[in-house]
Amino acid sequence: LYMSFLIRNINQADITGITAAAGVSVAEAIKNVFNVACGIKWVNDLIYNEKKVCGILAEGVVSDDGNIEGVVIGIGVNIAPPKNGFPDEIKDIAGAVSDVYTVEKRNALVREILMSFARNFGSSELPDKYRSLSTVIGKDIKVITPSETYYAKALEIDDFLGLTVMTEDGKKKTLRSGEISIRMK
Numbered sequence: 001l002y003m004s005f006l007i008r009n010i011n012q013a014d015i016t017g018i019t020a021a022a023g024v025s026v027a028e029a030i031k032n033v034f035n036v037a038c039g040i041k042w043v044n045d046l047i048y049n050e051k052k053v054c055g056i057l058a059e060g061v062v063s064d065d066g067n068i069e070g071v072v073i074g075i076g077v078n079i080a081p082p083k084n085g086f087p088d089e090i091k092d093i094a095g096a097v098s099d100v101y102t103v104e105k106r107n108a109l110v111r112e113i114l115m116s117f118a119r120n121f122g123s124s125e126l127p128d129k130y131r132s133l134s135t136v137i138g139k140d141i142k143v144i145t146p147s148e149t150y151y152a153k154a155l156e157i158d159d160f161l162g163l164t165v166m167t168e169d170g171k172k173k174t175l176r177s178g179e180i181s182i183r184m185k
Contacts, residue, residue: 008070029112039135051095145178
């Protein structure tokens with residue numbers, strides 16, 4: 001499933017929660033449609049059976065004067081594996097939520113994602129829901145930002161959906177953006 005939707009007239013304070021709301025919403029929708037429990041690898045990947053089954057991307061729509069007019073949320077879910085399996089280069093990291101693809105299940109998933117997003121976006125329960133689905137808390141991770149790459153331990157997700165980490169030299173940092181991977185020893 002590949003889908004995108006646009007949210008207009010976004011409040012600046014709500015921007016941080018968009019990707020998290022999408023992640024929680026997709027996890028809830030997958031549970032409702034496929035009876036599969038996914039976790040979230042901060043900030044935008046859904047994991048099932050230790051494999052990535054969904055990626056989420058939120059992109060701001062900026063006006064000429066620099067104001068955010070809206071946000072486009074793109075979601076890709078592997079409903080079922082390709083007929084010949086996943087390509088060799090991703091078969092160890094990519095997974096699917098079902099063995100069988102049907103248009104009915106795909107359509108049900110779209111409907112559930114949108115309904116769940118409407119409930120979750122801006123909800124005071126979002127941080128707790130997001131924390132309960134986290135797959136990274138307590139794990140050693142590699143942090144990749146535009147300015148640096150380092151190793152850390154994931155400590156917690158704060159109420160603003162930032163990931164608090166402890167670097168190898170004992171410093172605490174809270175990530176608001178960037179990419180992480182679980183550090184394999």
